[in-house]
Amino acid sequence: GAVVSQHPSWVICKSGTSVKIECRSLDFQATTMFWYRQFPKQSLMLMATSNEGSKATYEQGVEKDKFLINHASLTLSTLTVTSAHPEDSSFYICSAAGDVNYGYTFGSGTRLTVV
Amino acid sequence: QQQVKQSPQSLIVQKGGISIINCAYENTAFDYFPWYQQFPGKGPALLIAIRPDVSEKKEGRFTISFNKSAKQFSLHIMDSQPGDSATYFCAASPFSGSRLTFGEGTQLTVNP
Numbered sequence: 109g110a111v112v113s114q115h116p117s118w119v120i121c122k123s124g125t126s127v128k129i130e131c132r133s134l135d136f137q138a139t140t141m142f143w144y145r146q147f148p149k150q151s152l153m154l155m156a157t158s159n160e161g162s163k164a165t166y167e168q169g170v171e172k173d174k175f176l177i178n179h180a181s182l183t184l185s186t187l188t189v190t191s192a193h194p195e196d197s198s199f200y201i202c203s204a205a206g207d208v209n210y211g212y213t214f215g216s217g218t219r220l221t222v223v
Numbered sequence: 224q225q226q227v228k229q230s231p232q233s234l235i236v237q238k239g240g241i242s243i244i245n246c247a248y249e250n251t252a253f254d255y256f257p258w259y260q261q262f263p264g265k266g267p268a269l270l271i272a273i274r275p276d277v278s279e280k281k282e283g284r285f286t287i288s289f290n291k292s293a294k295q296f297s298l299h300i301m302d303s304q305p306g307d308s309a310t311y312f313c314a315a316s317p318f319s320g321s322r323l324t325f326g327e328g329t330q331l332t333v334n335p
Binding site: 114128138139142149150151152155157164199201205206212213214216217219 | 237257260264265266267269270319322323325326327328330
């Protein structure tokens with residue numbers, strides 16, 4: 109089946125630094141990738157949608173300059189959290205869509221802790 | 224209109240019992256209704272999905288029931304096992320590749 113690889117699985121960074129999270133579709137071409145944020149015991153909150161080769165579309169309230177998304181190829185999308193602060197600590201999950209039969213495949217998530 | 228309402232928030236079932244989770248939606252443009260299973264520290268994994276042209280879909284112990292007129296769909300887990308203990312999310316989307324709208328999630332605990 110379709111596999112999405114997300115790295116790193118966890119990261120601890122100092123406040124003020126930037127962190128990059130990668131999301132790769134291993135065996136299919138992902139025309140659209142989605143980035144979610146999930147707080148403990150809550151649902152997934154969509155942050156942005158990215159299509160290969162074009163700018164990401166951010167959800168209302170998500171700072172595009174803080175959460176930089178790049179979808180440079182059909183198999184790779186990255187999320188960079190710039191100038192991270194403790195309130196950015198969360199579980200970030202990517203999802204890729206590429207199957208015409210409504211296939212969505214999720215990555216395993218990245219636990220970000222900003223200290 | 225974009226919301227998907229999910230209930231219950233938490234559910235405790237004995238081993239071998241039936242777990243039932245319900246979802247309701249408003250947007251009649253939704254055309255794809257998946258259920259996801261999520262374990263702590265992991266991303267969601269697709270469990271089973273249905274499209275509105277059928278009223279029921281079964282895969283192993285998991286069954287989706289879909290009521291288009293009531294705009295409701297539910298997940299039934301038969302013969303629930305402790306290994307089924309996880310958080311379950313329903314979701315919906317209007318067309319292929321578009322954004323998924325998630326329910327609030329149900330934390331299922333299956334006691335041995």
